[in-house]
Amino acid sequence: MVVTLDNTKRNAIAIKLADMKLLQQLLIDNENLFLDECTDEAVADMIQAMLDDDHKNQGILDTMVIQYGIHKDAEQTVVEMVQKTRQLMQSEELSFFDKVFQHELLKHQQVMNGMTIHKAAQKVGVDVIAALSNLNTLNFENRAHQEQLKGIIEILGVRELTGQDVDQGIWARVQDAIAAISGVFGSAFTQTSENQDMSIQDFMRMDHNKINLLFTELLQSDDPEKIQEYFAQIDHDLSAHVGAEEEIVYPRVRHFYGEANTQKLSDEHTHWSLLFEELRSIDPNLPEFKERIKQIWDEIGNHFHQEETAMFTAIHNNMNSQETHELTKQFKTVKARIQQQMGGLETEVNTVNV
Known part of the structure; x- marks a missing residue:
């Protein structure tokens, strides 16, 4: 349905x-x-x-x-x-x-x-x-x-x-x-x-905090409609965030953060897309839905932690403030473009298949 x-x-x-x-x-x-x-x-x-x-x-x-x-x-x-x-x-x-x-x-x-x-x-x-x-x-x-x-x-x-x-x-x-x-x-x-001159670390951390709040609200809710709303918003926000990271941030940090470390983060993005695709076929009324959400949130939380500690430290040590501010502008521009391409959230969402 x-x-x-x-x-x-x-x-x-x-x-x-x-x-x-x-x-x-x-x-x-x-x-x-x-x-x-x-x-x-x-x-x-x-x-x-x-x-x-x-x-x-x-x-x-x-x-x-x-x-x-x-x-x-x-x-x-x-x-x-x-x-x-x-x-x-x-x-x-x-x-x-x-x-x-x-x-x-x-x-x-x-x-x-x-x-x-x-x-x-x-x-x-x-x-x-x-x-x-x-x-x-x-x-x-x-x-x-x-x-x-x-x-x-x-x-x-x-x-x-x-x-x-x-x-x-x-x-x-x-x-x-x-x-x-x-x-x-x-x-x-x-x-x-x-x-106006926010560093890329500050801006990415704002994204992380908002997504974490959405996961918290979803897991605390017993209203199927609200659960679907939060899930769709998480999917929407995470897709824009990940897309901007892949296009702007990861290519910029790869040479000093390390090929292996950067590729690991990128591979985790790919894994999430598969998990979210599976979630769209599960009835949010079923206990399995929230159990899977918790598992995904754990993975995403570990990913955010790695970025906010190891990767952010590498950025701080290898980029000056002007470079991080410029990276933020590029990130915001690409993220806005992705959001506009995805459109709003008034479209149909395949959340329940019966």
């Missing part, structure tokens, strides 16, 4: 992530335009700082989407809104004050998107929470930017209406507001360039 896997919730989150990516690019484009138009040095410095943050946030979003593993297009209404906003920002219909005002609204929209996805992730699964763990970083940044933009709007608005400058104490009030919201988001606030 062919069971259709229902991933409505996961796909809905993927669409909302695509909305965020589209909005993020619009925020960056707006801020570049503002720098060209702004004549106030203090305001320009603040916009430049926002732009730097938003480039980092774009990298964080890209990483989260790849970790999440499902690629979708943004909603058509969001696409149309972004197109219209872009046209307005590039036209002379709006004053600089009006453009910054609209930009603050976009920041608010991005905050609400991030908070909504964060709350939805808690209803779907721990693997989703793990994949999207940096959402709070984006939420904090965008809330802080909102407060800064409110200060800029006040300055520009008063100048536009009166031709005079506002009280210079405005920036102190802005900083107080940012400090206040840090109580909401600050505990998870770890914004640095490391999300």
Whole structure:
């Protein structure tokens, strides 16, 4: 019997992530335009700082989407809104004050998107929470930017209406507001360039952690539908991870990690594909299914351990930080391509044959 896997919730989150990516690019484009138009040095410095943050946030979003593993297009209404906003920002219909005002609204929209996805992730699964763990970083940044933009709007608005400058104490009030919201988001606030310049070891370890979480959730569940969902997600995530390793990582490390060691890891990948093929023909309601899952997880866990100890050490000893960061970019690009080729998880999955 062919069971259709229902991933409505996961796909809905993927669409909302695509909305965020589209909005993020619009925020960056707006801020570049503002720098060209702004004549106030203090305001320009603040916009430049926002732009730097938003480039980092774009990298964080890209990483989260790849970790999440499902690629979708943004909603058509969001696409149309972004197109219209872009046209307005590039036209002379709006004053600089009006453009910054609209930009603050976009920041608010991005905050609400991030908070909504964060709350939805808690209803779907721990693997989703793990994949999207940096959402709070984006939420904090965008809330802080909102407060800064409110200060800029006040300055520009008063100048536009009166031709005079506002009280210079405005920036102190802005900083107080940012400090206040840090109580909401600050505990998870770890914004640095490391999300953009992540080493290959860090990125692979994130993959390993997510897959381990999925195995844990599957083995703890007694719901056949959830078991099928977790199994399909494991299969999906592991296939993309393994494919990127075979294409990018193993050829790069082979000469210093050793031909035999690298080939052993590759052979284990081949063995897993056979085991997963066998699992697809077993009814997940049968005790045999979970028993086989445990065996496979043990093998995969040993494989991950070998990579995270021996292979990661070899990478550390033979590659500099720039090389590992470049390897991460290549790995992410290939993994995203494989995920897109596999598609989402809304297709039919042969999990039960009766």
